[in-house]
Amino acid sequence: xxxxxxxxxxxxxxxxxxxxxxxxxxxxxxxxxxxxxxxxxxxxxxxxxxxxxxxxxxxxxxxxxxxxxxxxxxxxxxxxxxxxxxxxxxxxxxxxxxxxxxxxxxxxxxxxxxxxxxxxxxxxxxxxxxxxxxxxxxxxxxxxxxxxxxxxxxxxxxxxxxxxxxxxxxxxxxxxxxxxxxxxxxxxxxxxxxxxxxxxxxxxxxxxxxxxxxxxxxxxxxxxxxxxxxxxxxxxxxxxxxxxxxxxxxxxxxxxxxxxxxxxxxxxxxxxxxxxxxxxxxxxxxxxxxxxxxxxxxxxxxxxxxxxxxxxxxxxxxxxxxxxxxxxxxxxxxxxxxxxxxxxxxxxxxxxxxxxxxxxxxxxxxxxx
Amino acid sequence: xxxxxxxxxxxxxxxxxxxxxxxxxxxxxxxxxxxxxxxxxxxxxxxxxxxxxxxxxxxxxxxxxxxxxxxxxxxxxxxxxxxxxxxxxxxxxxxxxxxxxxxxxxxxxxxxxxxxxxxxxxxxxxxxxxxxxxxxxxxxxxxxxxxxxxxxxxxxxxxxxxxxxxxxxxxxxxxxxxxxxxxxxxxxxxxxxxxxxxxxxxxxxxxxxxxxxxxxxxxxxxxxxxxxxxxxxxxxxxxxxxxxxxxxxxxxxxxxxxxxxxxxxxxxxxxxxxxxxxxxxxxxxxxxxxxxxxxxxxxxxxxxxxxxxxxxxxxxxxxxxxxxxxxxxxxxxxxxxxxxxxxxxxxxxxxxxxxxxxxxxxxxxxxxxxxxxxxxxxxxxxxxxxxxxxxxxxxxxxxxxxxxxxxxxxxxxxxxxxxxxxxxxxxxxxxx
Numbered sequence: 001x002x003x004x005x006x007x008x009x010x011x012x013x014x015x016x017x018x019x020x021x022x023x024x025x026x027x028x029x030x031x032x033x034x035x036x037x038x039x040x041x042x043x044x045x046x047x048x049x050x051x052x053x054x055x056x057x058x059x060x061x062x063x064x065x066x067x068x069x070x071x072x073x074x075x076x077x078x079x080x081x082x083x084x085x086x087x088x089x090x091x092x093x094x095x096x097x098x099x100x101x102x103x104x105x106x107x108x109x110x111x112x113x114x115x116x117x118x119x120x121x122x123x124x125x126x127x128x129x130x131x132x133x134x135x136x137x138x139x140x141x142x143x144x145x146x147x148x149x150x151x152x153x154x155x156x157x158x159x160x161x162x163x164x165x166x167x168x169x170x171x172x173x174x175x176x177x178x179x180x181x182x183x184x185x186x187x188x189x190x191x192x193x194x195x196x197x198x199x200x201x202x203x204x205x206x207x208x209x210x211x212x213x214x215x216x217x218x219x220x221x222x223x224x225x226x227x228x229x230x231x232x233x234x235x236x237x238x239x240x241x242x243x244x245x246x247x248x249x250x251x252x253x254x255x256x257x258x259x260x261x262x263x264x265x266x267x268x269x270x271x272x273x274x275x276x277x278x279x280x281x282x283x284x285x286x287x288x289x290x291x292x293x294x295x296x297x298x299x300x301x302x303x304x305x306x307x308x309x310x311x312x313x314x315x316x317x318x319x320x321x322x323x324x325x326x327x328x329x330x331x332x333x334x335x336x337x338x339x340x341x342x343x344x345x346x347x348x349x350x351x352x353x354x355x356x357x358x359x360x361x362x363x364x365x366x367x368x369x
Numbered sequence: 370x371x372x373x374x375x376x377x378x379x380x381x382x383x384x385x386x387x388x389x390x391x392x393x394x395x396x397x398x399x400x401x402x403x404x405x406x407x408x409x410x411x412x413x414x415x416x417x418x419x420x421x422x423x424x425x426x427x428x429x430x431x432x433x434x435x436x437x438x439x440x441x442x443x444x445x446x447x448x449x450x451x452x453x454x455x456x457x458x459x460x461x462x463x464x465x466x467x468x469x470x471x472x473x474x475x476x477x478x479x480x481x482x483x484x485x486x487x488x489x490x491x492x493x494x495x496x497x498x499x500x501x502x503x504x505x506x507x508x509x510x511x512x513x514x515x516x517x518x519x520x521x522x523x524x525x526x527x528x529x530x531x532x533x534x535x536x537x538x539x540x541x542x543x544x545x546x547x548x549x550x551x552x553x554x555x556x557x558x559x560x561x562x563x564x565x566x567x568x569x570x571x572x573x574x575x576x577x578x579x580x581x582x583x584x585x586x587x588x589x590x591x592x593x594x595x596x597x598x599x600x601x602x603x604x605x606x607x608x609x610x611x612x613x614x615x616x617x618x619x620x621x622x623x624x625x626x627x628x629x630x631x632x633x634x635x636x637x638x639x640x641x642x643x644x645x646x647x648x649x650x651x652x653x654x655x656x657x658x659x660x661x662x663x664x665x666x667x668x669x670x671x672x673x674x675x676x677x678x679x680x681x682x683x684x685x686x687x688x689x690x691x692x693x694x695x696x697x698x699x700x701x702x703x704x705x706x707x708x709x710x711x712x713x714x715x716x717x718x719x720x721x722x723x724x725x726x727x728x729x730x731x732x733x734x735x736x737x738x739x740x741x742x743x744x745x746x747x748x749x750x751x752x753x754x755x756x757x758x759x760x761x762x763x764x765x766x767x768x769x770x771x772x773x774x775x776x777x778x779x780x781x782x783x784x785x786x787x788x789x790x791x792x793x794x795x796x797x798x799x800x801x
Contacts, residue, residue, distance in 0.1 A: 017492070018488075018491075018492035018495055019493075022492075074564075076564070146748050147747065147751060150747075150751035150752075151702070151751065151752070153430075153694075154747050156694075157695055157699075157747055158744060160694075160695065160740075160743075161740040161744045162740065163740075164739065164740035164743075165744070167736075168733075168734075168736035168737045168740070172734070297688065304568075305572075308568050312564075339579065339582060339583045339586075340583070342576075342579050343575065346572035346573075346575050346576055349568070349569070349572055350558070353561055354490075354558075354561075355491075357560070357561050358562070
């Protein structure tokens with residue numbers, strides 16, 4: 001029996017070519033547009049990439065919290081962005097009000113200033129990570145745990161409620177403040193520029209044209225993020241608790257049968273995610289030195305998009321998604337349209353979801369048993 | 370006979386309540402503060418009924434309702450603004466023609482594409498998008514010729530009647546605009562899984578908000594004034610207008626749910642695979658529900674724009690886009706009665722009581738009390754205020770067995786939730 005081969009038109013339709021061609025055309029147009037503008041001034045382009053890296057690494061830390069919590073309880077934790085805000089505020093109070101960042105030099109006056117600053121900054125960071133983790137555990141116990149078996153939407157509404165509560169409770173006069181505050185960095189910034197080798201930029205002078213400027217903030221952000229992400233990867237992949245996390249996220253009832261304390265594992269997941277958000281809060285506030293009670297919303301949302309873009313529930317996905325998001329935001333602000341950058345970020349997300357419905361690294365949804 | 374009695378009873382009670390409020394406002398017993406809140410409650414009812422249809426009844430987790438609401442608000446406001454301030458029917462004519470042309474194109478494209486098997490949603494979306502752009506260009510070209518004659522025709526009418534006519538048309542067109550946009554958006558996005566659908570629609574809401582922020586520079590509507598907020602919209606949404614829209618939409622929703630379409634929509638929520646096995650076209654049921662829900666959101670937006678006569682993009686912030694979701698969960702997912710009661714309660718509590726009755730020095734606590742109320746509500750009654758209860762007239766016709774099962778499911782859910790909250794140390798509670 002002879003099977004007639006499909007006609008050319010049939011092949012175009014069944015191979016989903018029309019949509020693919022349209023997508024490729026749109027992306028080529030964008031690349032051409034950005035590339036054209038970038039070619040006019042390559043150093044500006046590299047500068048944008050550097051700025052995008054700085055943003056992307058901060059987003060990565062927040063995105064990891066979203067993705068871990070979603071992976072284990074399938075809850076979009078909208079309060080995560082506000083935990084980030086709390087982290088920034090805690091470090092602000094520790095530095096400005098209590099001068100915690102200079103404790104080594106007050107206790108040991110003979111210590112070298114560099115070690116003192118490093119130790120002090122790390123103390124501040126650890127303090128705000130711990131407070132964020134405790135806060136997340138409290139939130140999880142009070143608000144999410146009783147709803148573990150309720151419909152998922154109830155937990156989502158609760159998460160939105162917690163988010164509102166953290167924001168507006170923080171906005172009260174005696175808690176944080178309803179105003180914008182300038183953040184005081186725990187360390188001095190020093191700026192370098194890259195043109196024919198590294199040079200230190202003296203304060204009060206401008207860098208020569210065509211140079212790429214970066215500060216120690218960039219280095220600290222990248223180092224801290226990489227360190228934390230590697231630490232997280234170690235915890236999830238190499239330790240017992242990490243194994244328990246992966247088991248619980250795969251199948252909770254069976255994990256329970258294997259003797260895993262699933263509720264404890266969920267609490268720890270929330271705590272680790274929140275600690276990363278707290279660290280991100282400090283890094284974000286040092287890079288963009290302003291803190292206010294709404295500051296968690298926009299970065300939280302961007303990081304959330306990043307997590308979805310990478311495939312929510314996947315740790316490398318969140319990291320890659322966040323780096324893409326940082327570049328996309330900076331490049332679209334620089335080359336396409338500044339006010340439209342949020343819209344472009346979301347347009348990218350929707351397009352990626354249309355092509356890969358579970359994100360870049362996401363696993364396809366399992367069939368219901 | 371009983372059916373007619375409940376229908377008559379429901380309608381007479383509803384019309385009595387509407388007229389009562391109207392008289393109370395007319396006599397000055399309800400001051401303008403409460404009057405505005407009641408109208409906002411009614412507008413929220415319409416938005417939430419739309420979302421209830423999409424999420425509560427069809428099971429599609431949409432966060433895009435607020436975006437369609439924004440589209441409706443700005444579209445209707447633009448039409449009436451141009452009529453009342455610029456004395457030109459340009460907004461009306463062009464919007465009407467664009468919607469007619471685009472709708473016609475959609476019908477034609479739909480007919481043609483239904484003959485082709487195996488077309489994926491992305492390709493269909495590209496074709497529809499091209500069709501939309503073509504239709505809009507044609508319609509605008511035609512509309513430019515028709516503006517002056519229509520303006521002249523409308524000026525023959527008495528000024529008041531012409532205004533009300535333009536207002537009504539503006540609201541209907543706003544609804545249809547939202548519906549057409551939702552059709553276009555729903556084509557690719559409805560194929561995504563539940564959470565991803567929610568996130569993509571959230572993205573839509575944010576894109577709409579950003580576009581409205583730049584409506585004067587990027588979109589070229591100078592009268593919308595971008596992030597400064599649109600002023601000078603005639604305040605035409607009286608209680609009678611808003612309440613009649615609520616009544617009509619409640620009855621429409623009820624009739625839809627009692628039809629065979631309605632049962633098909635419910636079956637998609639209950640079990641997609643089983644529904645498919647019963648021969649239900651899941652994709653088209655999802656699309657229809659999404660379009661109708663967005664139509665409601667557009668209508669509500671049009672009404673909202675004319676309540677205060679002022680629109681600002683921040684009203685359409687994504688944070689506020691959770692409000693309808695909160696309302697329908699608060700009222701009881703899928704319950705029409707619950708949605709109506711919850712919308713009015715939400716407006717009265719959040720905008721009214723919390724503004725008026727917080728003690729001195731605690732005014733900033735409004736948004737601290739509100740999430741706390743929300744939390745307590747969710748912890749104590751996760752199935753919502755009304756659960757699945759319905760006013761007799763609104764009850765859905767379901768086969769008794771299914772209904773029994775649904776009731777059982779909800780009670781067990783409630784029981785496990787409450788027992789879990791009582792003994793917080795139990796680690797095995799309710800895992801079935």
